[in-house]
Amino acid sequence: xxxxxxxxxxxxxxxxxxxxxxxxxxxxxxxxxxxxxxxxxxxxxxxxxxxxxxxxxxxxxxxxxxxxxxxxxxxxxxxxxxxxxxxxxxxxxxxxxx
Amino acid sequence: xxxxxxxxxxxxxxxxxxxxxxxxxxxxxxxxxxxxxxxxxxxxxxxxxxxxxxxxxxxxxxxxxxxxxxxxxxxxxxxxxxxxxxxxxxxxxxxxxxxxxxxxxxxxxxxxxxxxxxxxxxxxxxxxxxxxxxxxxxxxxxxxxxxxxxxxxxxxxxxxxxxxxxxxxxxxxxxxxxxxxxxxxxxxxxxxxxxxxxxxxxxxxxxxxxxxxxxxxxxxxxxxxxxxxxxxxxxxxxxxxxxxxxxxxxxxxxxxxxxxxxxxxxxxxxxxxxxxxxxxxxxxxxxxxxxxxxxxxxxxxxxxxxxxxxxxxxxxxxxxxxxxxxxxxxxxxxxxxxxxxxxxxxxxxxxxxxxxxxxxxxxxxxxxxxxxxxxxxxxxxxxxxxxxxxxxxxxxxxxxxxxxxxxxxxxxxxxxxxxxxxxxxxxxxxxxxxxxxxxxxxxxxxxxxxxxxxxxxxxxxxxxxxxxxxxxxxxxxxxxxxx
Numbered sequence: 001x002x003x004x005x006x007x008x009x010x011x012x013x014x015x016x017x018x019x020x021x022x023x024x025x026x027x028x029x030x031x032x033x034x035x036x037x038x039x040x041x042x043x044x045x046x047x048x049x050x051x052x053x054x055x056x057x058x059x060x061x062x063x064x065x066x067x068x069x070x071x072x073x074x075x076x077x078x079x080x081x082x083x084x085x086x087x088x089x090x091x092x093x094x095x096x097x098x
Numbered sequence: 099x100x101x102x103x104x105x106x107x108x109x110x111x112x113x114x115x116x117x118x119x120x121x122x123x124x125x126x127x128x129x130x131x132x133x134x135x136x137x138x139x140x141x142x143x144x145x146x147x148x149x150x151x152x153x154x155x156x157x158x159x160x161x162x163x164x165x166x167x168x169x170x171x172x173x174x175x176x177x178x179x180x181x182x183x184x185x186x187x188x189x190x191x192x193x194x195x196x197x198x199x200x201x202x203x204x205x206x207x208x209x210x211x212x213x214x215x216x217x218x219x220x221x222x223x224x225x226x227x228x229x230x231x232x233x234x235x236x237x238x239x240x241x242x243x244x245x246x247x248x249x250x251x252x253x254x255x256x257x258x259x260x261x262x263x264x265x266x267x268x269x270x271x272x273x274x275x276x277x278x279x280x281x282x283x284x285x286x287x288x289x290x291x292x293x294x295x296x297x298x299x300x301x302x303x304x305x306x307x308x309x310x311x312x313x314x315x316x317x318x319x320x321x322x323x324x325x326x327x328x329x330x331x332x333x334x335x336x337x338x339x340x341x342x343x344x345x346x347x348x349x350x351x352x353x354x355x356x357x358x359x360x361x362x363x364x365x366x367x368x369x370x371x372x373x374x375x376x377x378x379x380x381x382x383x384x385x386x387x388x389x390x391x392x393x394x395x396x397x398x399x400x401x402x403x404x405x406x407x408x409x410x411x412x413x414x415x416x417x418x419x420x421x422x423x424x425x426x427x428x429x430x431x432x433x434x435x436x437x438x439x440x441x442x443x444x445x446x447x448x449x450x451x452x453x454x455x456x457x458x459x460x461x462x463x464x465x466x467x468x469x470x471x472x473x474x475x476x477x478x479x480x481x482x483x484x485x486x487x488x489x490x491x492x493x494x495x496x497x498x499x500x501x502x503x504x505x506x507x508x509x510x511x512x513x514x515x516x517x518x519x520x521x522x523x524x525x526x527x528x529x530x531x532x533x534x535x536x537x538x539x540x541x542x543x544x545x546x547x548x549x550x551x552x553x554x555x556x557x558x559x560x561x562x563x564x565x566x567x568x569x570x571x572x573x574x575x576x577x578x579x580x581x
Contacts, residue, residue, distance in 0.1 A: 008275075009276055009310050009311045009312070010275075010276065010277060010278040010309055010310055010311075011278060011309050011310055011311050012278040012279075012309050013309075014278075014308070014309055014310070014311070014314075015278055015279045015289045015308045015309040016308045016314050016315045017282060017284055017289055017308075018282040018283060018284040018306035018308075018315075018317075019284060020284060054236070058236075058240045061240075061244065062243070062244070062247075065244065065247055065248075066327060066329060069247075069251050069300065069324075069326050069327045069328075070299075070300075070324065070327055071299075072298060072299055073297055073298060073299060
């Protein structure tokens with residue numbers, strides 16, 4: 001005996017709105033990857049720029065790509081773009097050191 | 099929009115790289131021109147009167163300036179003479195003096211006196227000045243890697259999107275027949291069904307359903323694998339994982355009796371018992387094998403008391419579990435659900451965590467990562483099981499004994515919690531009292547009128563006196579009772 005046979009289980013008067021889960025109270029639910037990768041990307045790009053190490057800059061580009069791929073849709077695209085461009089530019093600087 | 103930004107920035111960076119390469123090549127070409135000595139050695143000497151240093155390939159060491167000119171002439175003559183023949187050069191008397199010079203000049207020089215052409219030493223042009231593809235192998239490698247990453251991102255994102263859509267298409271009918279609101283992102287003013295999934299990520303999709311008898315709402319989360327991240331794809335080659343569908347049904351207080359129950363794969367049960375606050379507190383015993391209740395051995399059961407297990411595991415439920423055992427990761431019914439244990443930095447939290455009556459289902463999508471949209475249809479019976487469970491839990495009521503036991507358990511847990519936090523709560527109360535006193539004193543001090551000050555002080559003193567008296571009375575009463 002299924003419920004559908006007896007009556008419609010839907011109750012339009014009992015609707016509750018969707019509330020996004022509060023991530024402050026549940027830090028374990030959040031995925032920290034994009035934040036870590038963003039930070040690493042910034043650090044490597046600064047290192048690459050200051051110490052003139054090309055490999056640092058390339059790693060920074062990769063880090064910013066990974067951070068972008070793992071990021072949440074709600075996050076600001078502009079910030080991601082800025083870190084991406086910084087690491088990109090520092091990697092294309094011409095210098096002989098590897 | 100995101101694609102657009104990504105493509106634009108990639109194109110810009112590549113253009114920049116190419117421009118820089120181009121400019122560099124131009125510089126290099128000029129350098130090469132200068133380096134070409136082969137055909138014009140002698141022409142150069144004839145044109146320029148005093149510059150032996152131009153011929154850098156030659157070895158003669160730079161001597162003092164005065165002697166340079168005759169030596170240059172000598173060299174000129176020497177070269178000319180050498181061209182003709184060495185005998186002539188040796189015979190002439192005039193030449194003797196110069197030959198001596200020559201010999202002295204060319205002390206470290208090879209005696210064979212090779213022609214100028216042979217004395218040219220071709221130095222190796224440093225790698226970073228070479229105009230060949232080899233010197234850019236690092237850049238080429240990196241750019242290839244990046245392109246591969248971008249390709250994987252696009253392919254993975256599309257696959258996840260298709261899987262999500264396939265799941266929704268196969269489940270839409272069932273959901274719409276059971277819930278008044280299917281799909282809500284919480285932002286619109288009116289509660290109307292959006293009829294589509296919320297995309298939280300490139301690999302996580304949400305769906306909120308509400309408006310049904312027996313429950314407050316149901317949140318379905320499609321947690322796919324991170325197919326858009328190449329690193330994750332490579333990691334999965336080492337450690338296979340599968341997509342998951344998580345269903346969380348929140349219930350009203352009257353919809354569920356007080357019990358805690360869980361069934362699932364053995365690994366999952368062991369993990370949940372350690373992680374989950376309510377399971378660790380109320381289901382202290384080790385997970386029991388499902389074979390006792392007619393379900394496959396691979397499933398194990400955690401329960402607050404036997405009566406609950408008997409109540410939940412009726413024939414239909416057993417049938418569901420048996421036929422879909424490999425897809426079930428965990429099923430968790432609890433009236434004390436508060437999520438996983440929270441590790442606080444300052445020690446134990448001062449208040450009991452908030453609980454909510456919840457049914458949690460975690461299903462594994464078949465295919466172990468290599469899922470196709472068709473596999474989503476096989477999850478439909480599991481959603482039927484979810485709906486059935488919601489109705490069942492509403493009807494399931496414990497008998498008197500069971501209820502008493504459940505209440506005792508909850509009281510015990512609360513007591514334990516209070517004991518553990520006793521000292522901390524005492525400290526907190528103490529600090530609060532001190533704060534109050536300090537605030538009062540400040541108020542008294544800030545009073546400008548001395549009369550009012552005096553009066554307030556007296557009032558405070560009287561209050562303290564009363565408190566002390568009360569305490570003393572209590573102590574006396576306790577003593578009397580003890581006696």
